[in-house]
Amino acid sequence: MLDDFLVRAALAAVGTALAASILGCFVVWRRMAYFGDATAHAAILGVALALALNVSVIAGVGFVALIVALLIHRLSDRQQGTDTILGVLAHGALALGLVAVALLPGARIDLEAYLFGDVLTVTRGDLAVIWAGVLVVLALLWWHWSALLLATLNPDLATASGVDPQRENLILTLMLAGVVAVAIKVVGALLITALLVIPAAAARRASNGPERMAAVAALIGVTAALGGIALSLQLDTPTGPSIVCVAVALFACASLGGRFIRSA
Amino acid sequence: MTLLSAENLRVSYGTTAILQDVSLSIAAGEIVTIVGPNGSGKSTLLRSLIGALRPDSGRILREAGLRIGYVPQKLSIDATLPLTARRFLDLPRRVSRAQAETALTRTGVAHVANRQMADLSGGQFQRVLLARAILNAPQLLILDEATQGLDQPGAAQFYRLIEDVRADLGCAVLMVSHELHVVMSASDRVICLNGHICCEGTPEVVSAAPAYRELFGTGTGGALALYRHDHDHHHHHHHHGTTD
Structure with a gap:
């Protein structure tokens, strides 16, 4: 079954969408969309590093994403506005990555594949790494759900209840780096934030509780992944952007539907 | 003591x-x-x-x-986070329905259990915070x-x-x-x-x-x-x- 490239692509996209859309709820609740963006843009630097050192791209991307995410955490405590720090790091890392890739000797690499994803070329090995990452993220989310929620609501309230908000922030950062790493093959560095934010945003109207919002977001994310692959086969369009297009369409439906229900 | x-x-x-x-x-x-x-x-x-x-x-x-039961100065719940008063009491540990009802009744807001936190009035909101703070018999x-x-x-x-x-x-x-x-x-x-x-x-x-x-x-x-x-x-x- 895994011999079929389409099956592999579908499994990779579904796994990534599942982890990204649930984690994306926290990105939305904490207003961290730009933080996700900065982390994702750093992925290109990770690609360059991985190619230079001849290690797995996913490992390189995960490593650099984590470093950049931790850097943002440290720097945003200081006197610069967080949005400024994010602007510096997001575009700095992207530009540095693009330059580093160009400087790599020899191998001509297909940059587009890393910017916009290339899920149809996912190998069995990639699939194993992607699902390992997805399962770790899902397990962390399951295990830390309430603590993460409380730390999201109010750090002091969390501290008083015996939950260390710093630790939860760190776990969130780790998960974000993990999702960026597994998503690079699927939607690419420039569209990862879409996979985080759009399903959660679309799920908001249909939700009266955090768990329900996560479940609806997951459903929307997986639907977008499968629908996007189908769309790209049908129209012969790039898969990553097609997935995001379907997600946006679902978001638009949810918004219009919500407005319709409200006015009815 | x-x-x-x-x-x-x-x-x-x-x-x-x-x-x-x-x-x-x-x-x-x-x-x-x-x-x-x-x-x-x-x-x-x-x-x-x-x-x-x-x-x-x-x-x-x-x-x-x-x-310790703690009631913070201000708790701003982001509009993107749906959360009912009842679910709020479950953070970080789930409490039984009876425990939740007792706490909400004691602070006079049992009737808002299923309302969204964001929709509560200032007074109701503080009472829900207080209800959560007294759950563990501080x-x-x-x-x-x-x-x-x-x-x-x-x-x-x-x-x-x-x-x-x-x-x-x-x-x-x-x-x-x-x-x-x-x-x-x-x-x-x-x-x-x-x-x-x-x-x-x-x-x-x-x-x-x-x-x-x-x-x-x-x-x-x-x-x-x-x-x-x-x-x-x-x-x-x-x-x-x-x-x-």
């Missing part, structure tokens, strides 16, 4: 010392109020006591296994300006509720406020803070103390007596706070 005590706390942000040489202790069952002008370090002190801030020097001692309830945003009758009601809760649970209460008149009438002991402890004692002692009058002006002495007898009047008082 002392539940919580602090010895010679010093807390600073950068080079500015917010708290210096602050020592206090809370005994079981008493209501202690910390008053002080804006910027006097009230919230900093509470945050140190709950462990959210690490003091530069000094010690904080807690009775072993002390159960020995010490800590409230940071819990009546911010409530009008004066609303605030007076809230403080009476706290007195009731104290009577029910037998817990000690440590609260911070700048609403001197309302708060002080409900306190066993008042600590007047302005970076350091200016004076402390019963409400009568503190309101007569020169250090207190220097901070808040003399007009509050009469207001205190007034409010001790009548909580429900609408008065517009101005604090003559001279900040440092």
Whole structure:
């Protein structure tokens, strides 16, 4: 079954969408969309590093994403506005990555594949790494759900209840780096934030509780992944952007539907 | 019996010392109020006591296994996060339906259990926060300006509720406020803070103390007596706070 490239692509996209859309709820609740963006843009630097050192791209991307995410955490405590720090790091890392890739000797690499994803070329090995990452993220989310929620609501309230908000922030950062790493093959560095934010945003109207919002977001994310692959086969369009297009369409439906229900 | 005590706390942000040489202790069952002008370090002190801030020097001692219920100054729930009052009580640990109902009933907001937190009025919201804080039958309830945003009758009601809760649970209460008149009438002991402890004692002692009058002006002495007898009047008082 895994011999079929389409099956592999579908499994990779579904796994990534599942982890990204649930984690994306926290990105939305904490207003961290730009933080996700900065982390994702750093992925290109990770690609360059991985190619230079001849290690797995996913490992390189995960490593650099984590470093950049931790850097943002440290720097945003200081006197610069967080949005400024994010602007510096997001575009700095992207530009540095693009330059580093160009400087790599020899191998001509297909940059587009890393910017916009290339899920149809996912190998069995990639699939194993992607699902390992997805399962770790899902397990962390399951295990830390309430603590993460409380730390999201109010750090002091969390501290008083015996939950260390710093630790939860760190776990969130780790998960974000993990999702960026597994998503690079699927939607690419420039569209990862879409996979985080759009399903959660679309799920908001249909939700009266955090768990329900996560479940609806997951459903929307997986639907977008499968629908996007189908769309790209049908129209012969790039898969990553097609997935995001379907997600946006679902978001638009949810918004219009919500407005319709409200006015009815 | 002392539940919580602090010895010679010093807390600073950068080079500015917010708290210096602050020592206090809370005994079981008493209501202690910390008053002080804006910027006097009230919230900093509470945050140190709950462990959210690490003091530069000094010690904080807690009775072993002390159960603390905490009501923060302000809890802004992002509009993107759907959360009912009932679900809020489940953070971080799930509680039984009966426990949740008991707590919400005790604070008078059982009817809003299934409403979204974002849709609650200021008074209802604070009562839900209080309900969550008393779920684990705390020995010490800590409230940071819990009546911010409530009008004066609303605030007076809230403080009476706290007195009731104290009577029910037998817990000690440590609260911070700048609403001197309302708060002080409900306190066993008042600590007047302005970076350091200016004076402390019963409400009568503190309101007569020169250090207190220097901070808040003399007009509050009469207001205190007034409010001790009548909580429900609408008065517009101005604090003559001279900040440092």
